[in-house]
Amino acid sequence: MMLRAAALFLALAAPAAAQPRDTLTIGITQYPSTFHPNIENMAAKSYVLGFARRPLTAYGADWRLACLSCETLPSLENGGAVRETTPEGKPGIRVTYRLREGLRWGDGTPVSAEDLRFAWEAGREAATGFGPAEYYRSAYELIVEDPRTVTIRFDRVTFEYASAGDFQPLPAHVERARWRADPRAYRTRTAYDTETTNPALWNGPYRIAAVQPGASVTLERNASWSGAAPQFRRITIRTVENTPALEAQLLAGQVDMIAGELGLPLEQAIALERRTGTRFRITYRPGLIYEHLDVRHDHPALSDRRVRQALLLATDRAQITERLFAGRQPIADTSVNPLDPMHDADVRRWPFDLVRARALLDEAGWTPGPDGVRRNAAGERLSLEFMTTAGNRGREAVQQVLQGMWRQAGIEARIRNEPPRVLFAETLSRRRFQGLALFAWISAPESVPRSALHSDEIPREDRNWSGQNYGGYRNPEMDVLTHAIPEELDPARRREMWRRLQAIYAEDLPAIPLWFRADAHVWPQWLEGVRPTGHLNASTLWAEEWRAR
Structure with missing residues (x-):
């Protein structure tokens, strides 16, 4: 509280002289683990590279x-x-x-x-x-x-x-030449990470001019860009992994805006809007952002579907979204958002039911121990490592709530968090997490989740850890569906296949669905032209349209 109050005082006391409008400073909560467009999938990288490159x-x-x-x-x-x-x-x-x-x-x-x-x-x-x-x-x-x-x-x-x-x-x-020398070592030799400021790497309206690892990226106009001229001479992207600290920097004028794609948790943005009135323009954009728990499927307990179902039954998602997010995060039944045209409104739902959760755990052979934590026949405790992105206040609050809820069912959650660049680049992509991981998948409209659900997409060393099936989920019918759905050009027949995919997901729980996130975009009143997409492609891909009035 003291930090926020001091920051607010400084902001109010600052002189009202007009600031130059040819620079823009953006705050985000993650720093890219790599700047290579095709290596690893991380929202921070997509956001930053949206300024500096243009896909087909x-x-x-x-x-x-x-x-x-x-x-x-x-x-x-x-x-x-x-x-x-x-x-x-x-x-x-x-x-x-x-x-x-x-x-x-x-x-x-x-x-x-x-x-x-x-x-x-x-x-x-x-x-x-x-x-x-x-x-x-x-x-x-x-x-x-x-x-x-x-x-x-x-x-x-x-x-x-x-x-x-x-x-x-x-x-x-x-x-x-770098790739041909040794394709396996290319990940560590690419100029995108060894010479990130080399102008030859960038073909967008901006180029990366400076990096401070873990802290900031500075972009400047790309003199070779032939499209519409961007207004801002320089854009600085600052990484502040602690969201209260990020808010303090906004209030102190150290950042002009906070990107919705990687910004303040919804409840924090709502509280900020209540306190600051019209000082900032805050827009809430629902989208294809699936907050969930990735599950380690070869874990002795989590490999049992009944345990996964019990975890979901012991999670009062309606209470969490109401208490922490003012009811603005719709509960997810699968990874397919109701905004997506292929969503099945009749898919199975798992309401909060602690009695049923306990019964499923009993059936799976996990019985209450003397301290309330369940044990199996071998005396092993039902204790799960629980990870998320360190510094994200909203997710850390969710962790605390879930830890208490699951304890009522006899499940112990051991919280161990890591900075996003470590969690995504190392722990998840190399399958080093040991239980549950809380994060979000961001998808495009009608995006078939093959990379996250097909058994051939489980990251492994011989493929240099490509693939996003971090939990190691395997289901032969899901393999068939995620391969066959893209090949069906008729939307009606494709819809039936999507319905079956969602039915399997809701029963099998390859991941534990929580809710669909709405992003809070916090802009200065003078900024125009930013168009949040609500899906995989970041708003920065159209940064040349951004203007200061």
């Missing part, structure tokens, strides 16, 4: 797929996509992308088909560790048509064929 395609704030660095979105109707038969006689499709004219890397080198070829070559090599690996396994051939045009041949036809996802140009003139 992305979903906008209207949830429609659009070209960013390509000229025209390929389709069967315009001839940019053509069905064909693969050399093995399977149904396939070829998709052609033509790069926009004038795209250049920050050193002036044109962005070319060779940059796409290099990205494809590196992605096809399993030792590189790019994700999602399924995209590169399916894209069995890339043909350079001319310096700005490539055709990619896929060994399957999917309804997502026009979306390039994370496939994007990589500067071959900088990176190819």
Whole structure:
């Protein structure tokens, strides 16, 4: 409280002189573990790189797929996509992308088909560790048509064929030699992490000009950018992992805005708005942000579905969302958001039921011990390691509440948190967590969760830890569905398959669903043009539209 009060006093006492509007300072709660666009998946990296690079395609704030660095979105109707038969006689499709004219890397080198070829070559090599690996396994051939045009041949036809996802140009003139020297060691040798300020790495409206590891990233205008000129000369992104400290910096004027994608927990933003009135513009954007508990499926207790179901039954999610988030976080039944067109409103629900949770634990062979913590026949305690992102006040509060709720069922939770860059880059991606991990998945509209649910996406060393099935979930029918749904082009038939996927998820609980998050975007009143998307593609991909009035 003293810290916040002091910060507020300083802010009120500050002189009212107009500040220059050619710089912008943004506060976020995480720092990227890597700056390479294709290695590891972390929201902080996506947010920062949105200023400095442009993928081929992305979903906008209207949830429609659009070209960013390509000229025209390929389709069967315009001839940019053509069905064909693969050399093995399977149904396939070829998709052609033509790069926009004038795209250049920050050193002036044109962005070319060779940059796409290099990205494809590196992605096809399993030792590189790019994700999602399924995209590169399916894209069995890339043909350079001319310096700005490539055709990619896929060994399957999917309804997502026009979306390039994370496939994007990589500067071959900088990176190819590093990769060829040793694909497995490329993760540690890439210039994105050893020479992050090299202008040749960036093709967006901004380039990364300075980094302070763990603390900040400074972006400056990219002189080689040929698109709409961005207004801000410099953008500084500060990482403050402790959310009360981040709020204090906002009130003291040390940051101009707090990014909703990685900012204040909802309840903290609501309280801030009540105290500060109209000083800031605060927008709440619901989206495809799934807060959940990842589960270690080879854990002796958590491998039993009854224990996972008991954990969910012992969790009073309605009470948590009401107490901590003013009821603004809708409860999740699966990973598919009600905002998504493929959501099944009739999917199984697990209401809070402590009696039933205890009965399931009894059935699974976990009986109450003398201290109230359950034990199995071998005398082992039902004690689970419970991790989340250190410094996130909202998640840490949730941990404390869950720890108390589960104790009523006889489950002990041992809290051990880590900074986000450690939790995501090391502990989760290399499957070093030992029980439960609280974090969020952010998805695109109708995004098939193959990377998180298919058994072939369990990270392992021989694939350099690519994949997002951190818990090691295995279900043969889920494998079939996550592979088959993208191949069904008819929306009605696809909906039936989605319904089955959600039914399996709600029964099997590959992860423990909590709620769908609404992001709180905190902007200065003078900032315009920021358009939160509510999904996987960060608002920074359209940073050239941001303006100060």
